[in-house]
Amino acid sequence: MKVRPRDFPREDSARASSAASILARDALPALLAALRTRGYQLVGPTLRDGAIAIDRIDGESDLPIGWTEEQDGGRYRLRRREDVAVFGYTVGPWSWKTFLVPPETKLVTAKRDAGGAFTVDAGLAEEPKYAFIGVRSCELRAIQVQDRVFLEGPYVDRGYRLRREAAFIVAVNCTQAAPTCFCVSMRTGPHHETGYDLVLTEIMEGQRHEFLVDAGTERGRELIDELALRPAMIADVEGAEAAIDRAVAQNGRKVVTDGMRELLYRSYEDPRWDDVAKRCMSCGNCTMVCPTCFCTTVEDAADLAGKEATRTRKWDSCHTLEFSYIHGGSLRPNARSRYRQWMTHKLATWIDQFGVAGCVGCGRCITWCPAGIDITEELAAIRRSEEARHGGH
Amino acid sequence: MRTVKKPSVAVWKFASCDGCQLSLLDCEDELLAVAGAIRIAYFPEATRAMADGPYDLSLVEGSVTTYHDAQRIQQIRNQSKLLISIGACATAGGIQSLRNFADVREYTSAVYARPEYIETLARSSAIADHVKVDFELRGCPISKHQLLEVVGAFLHGRKPQIPSYSVCLECKRRGTVCVLVARGEACLGPVTQAGCNALCPAYDRGCFGCYGPAESVNAPALSRRLAEAGLGVDARMRLFRSFNAAAEPFRRESEALEQGR
Ligand code: SF4
Ligand code: SF4
Ligand code: SF4
Numbered sequence: 001m002k003v004r005p006r007d008f009p010r011e012d013s014a015r016a017s018s019a020a021s022i023l024a025r026d027a028l029p030a031l032l033a034a035l036r037t038r039g040y041q042l043v044g045p046t047l048r049d050g051a052i053a054i055d056r057i058d059g060e061s062d063l064p065i066g067w068t069e070e071q072d073g074g075r076y077r078l079r080r081r082e083d084v085a086v087f088g089y090t091v092g093p094w095s096w097k098t099f100l101v102p103p104e105t106k107l108v109t110a111k112r113d114a115g116g117a118f119t120v121d122a123g124l125a126e127e128p129k130y131a132f133i134g135v136r137s138c139e140l141r142a143i144q145v146q147d148r149v150f151l152e153g154p155y156v157d158r159g160y161r162l163r164r165e166a167a168f169i170v171a172v173n174c175t176q177a178a179p180t181c182f183c184v185s186m187r188t189g190p191h192h193e194t195g196y197d198l199v200l201t202e203i204m205e206g207q208r209h210e211f212l213v214d215a216g217t218e219r220g221r222e223l224i225d226e227l228a229l230r231p232a233m234i235a236d237v238e239g240a241e242a243a244i245d246r247a248v249a250q251n252g253r254k255v256v257t258d259g260m261r262e263l264l265y266r267s268y269e270d271p272r273w274d275d276v277a278k279r280c281m282s283c284g285n286c287t288m289v290c291p292t293c294f295c296t297t298v299e300d301a302a303d304l305a306g307k308e309a310t311r312t313r314k315w316d317s318c319h320t321l322e323f324s325y326i327h328g329g330s331l332r333p334n335a336r337s338r339y340r341q342w343m344t345h346k347l348a349t350w351i352d353q354f355g356v357a358g359c360v361g362c363g364r365c366i367t368w369c370p371a372g373i374d375i376t377e378e379l380a381a382i383r384r385s386e387e388a389r390h391g392g393h
Numbered sequence: 394m395r396t397v398k399k400p401s402v403a404v405w406k407f408a409s410c411d412g413c414q415l416s417l418l419d420c421e422d423e424l425l426a427v428a429g430a431i432r433i434a435y436f437p438e439a440t441r442a443m444a445d446g447p448y449d450l451s452l453v454e455g456s457v458t459t460y461h462d463a464q465r466i467q468q469i470r471n472q473s474k475l476l477i478s479i480g481a482c483a484t485a486g487g488i489q490s491l492r493n494f495a496d497v498r499e500y501t502s503a504v505y506a507r508p509e510y511i512e513t514l515a516r517s518s519a520i521a522d523h524v525k526v527d528f529e530l531r532g533c534p535i536s537k538h539q540l541l542e543v544v545g546a547f548l549h550g551r552k553p554q555i556p557s558y559s560v561c562l563e564c565k566r567r568g569t570v571c572v573l574v575a576r577g578e579a580c581l582g583p584v585t586q587a588g589c590n591a592l593c594p595a596y597d598r599g600c601f602g603c604y605g606p607a608e609s610v611n612a613p614a615l616s617r618r619l620a621e622a623g624l625g626v627d628a629r630m631r632l633f634r635s636f637n638a639a640a641e642p643f644r645r646e647s648e649a650l651e652q653g654r
Contacts, residue, residue: 050575093571280611281559281584283607284561284565285571301542301545304544305429305430306549320556321558334609335611368574370561370574371615
């Protein structure tokens with residue numbers, strides 16, 4: 001079965017109309033080299049400390065070729081593949097957010113001179129332009145969700161805009177999904193729709209190892225032309241489609257999105273929130289790894305002499321007490337109210353706020369929750385709970 | 394610049410290993426700024442100067458373990474405008490609070506040749522169990538960065554930026570792969586207060602809980618997960634029973650595990 005997210009709200013970015021091409025496996029280094037020649041700092045998946053990280057890479061040899069992972073609630077293990085697939089894994093604890101919205105950003109430095117006058121520096125730090133290698137469909141959707149937050153609201157985040165506009169996106173269609181993936185339910189993947197510069201699909205059949213490559217922008221098209229690739233045949237396109245269908249079939253989790261928002265609005269007092277509060281440790285990992293979570297806190301610090309002050313922005317989490325602290329106390333004093341806030345925001349209030357759900361079905365929060373709490377299971381339980389109360393409806 | 398009288402600071406030691414006081418001496422780069430900003434009135438570990446009180450700020454290291462300590466802390470409080478307790482001993486009773494779970498007389502007779510010379514309390518307790526404490530700075534040992542932040546906040550009359558959320562936030566911000574999820578290591582990070590910048594997981598070890606319980610702790614939930622990861626009852630009990638053994642949520646969990654084993 002083919003699932004295409006055509007009915008999902010999205011911006012229609014300019015998509016160069018052109019036929020796809022074939023990039024030979026051994027021409028991948030040439031593609032990466034061409035990006036480096038254009039002045040891009042490559043960022044892509046790479047092995048680190050027992051997981052597949054997203055970090056700066058120098059070239060193809062840094063990619064986790066022949067590696068994959070096992071994922072389930074609260075559990076992740078790196079595994080060797082039997083083949084030499086370049087993109088034969090899914091998503092790890094990092095997301096592109098680390099580069100577009102860094103975990104810590106210095107916003108302002110203020111210095112006081114001997115006369116007592118202040119000089120304030122709120123300039124943006126010089127940053128490289130990034131080429132993101134291997135962005136999955138759910139991840140690109142997550143970036144587009146964050147665009148709404150940082151670019152499309154009344155206040156534009158200057159730093160985000162610079163990084164985002166400069167970034168060259170080499171997307172990858174997933175040909176394998178994890179048991180924690182539910183992009184099919186969320187209509188966010190595994191097939192890319194728009195927003196990339198280039199999109200690759202890895203084709204491995206017998207001795208054959210190639211990539212179907214297509215451009216989504218003019219600058220992507222220029223790169224393909226420069227590499228002088230052979231045009232794809234219909235059979236190539238079909239081979240790629242079949243490979244992506246594997247990832248559709250392998251989507252390990254499911255959610256019923258019909259009426260999801262209204263269900264959650266009716267369920268503020270559902271007893272399931274007490275149940276999840278017994279398991280949730282309020283550690284905040286789910287928000288840190290989520291590619292759409294955008295909350296930050298701002299911290300001011302000064303040196304002992306009172307001569308220099310800095311203002312730093314840091315990733316924050318709605319699972320902390322301080323997050324909702326106002327004069328007199330925290331608005332969400334317990335795990336029940338905090339988990340409810342987090343999940344209801346992701347799946348319901350986000351839709352009112354930004355026009356799309358705040359969840360793209362990447363499954364990170366399931367895998368990296370040390371308690372193994374599963375957002376898909378919690379939603380299903382809330383639905384069951386209501387059905388039990390009303391005898392189904 | 395204005396010349397104001399430098400605030401006087403005293404540093405006191407109770408039952409402890411001195412590690413936290415050393416954090417103050419370890420502020421090499423910042424020592425001149427510290428010395429320029431405050432007047433050390435009493436700090437036997439560092440200087441012979443022993444000015445009498447009252448003091449603007451007292452930093453108190455160590456836990457109360459003797460009758461003498463229990464009286465001394467009252468006098469210190471009376472002489473101090475502000476009192477900040479520093480380190481796991483002063484904020485939770487320290488590793489020596491293991492005695493709280495046993496009979497201290499058994500310990501003294503096992504350790505000392507003449508136990509009858511030893512006069513000690515049955516329990517090791519935090520400074521805040523005895524006197525009003527204005528701020529508790531956690532850690533075993535405390536972080537020099539946080540110490541400077543607290544002293545700086547005191548000097549400038551602002552609230553110190555000391556987070557009370559979990560170590561996991563620091564772990565993720567610095568990009569460490571979770572040792573619990575990716576390797577099944579026993580890690581106290583989800584229930585432990587941040588402050589160390591998630592040091593141990595960055596070196597492939599689970600968090601030992603040096604900074605004590607985070608603001609909102611669900612120790613039984615972590616315990617269950619560690620059991621699923623294959624950690625036995627005894628190992629879990631010991632995990633919760635270390636530098637912050639007597640901190641309430643950790644104490645409750647280790648006692649529950651002890652009773653249930
Ligand atoms: S809520 Fe969970 S599954 Fe959804 S986008 Fe965030 S991390 Fe991924
Ligand atoms: S849901 Fe999981 S990851 Fe999120 S705060 Fe609770 S225990 Fe931590
Ligand atoms: S390694 Fe420990 S502190 Fe770090 S995220 Fe995992 S559970 Fe939390």
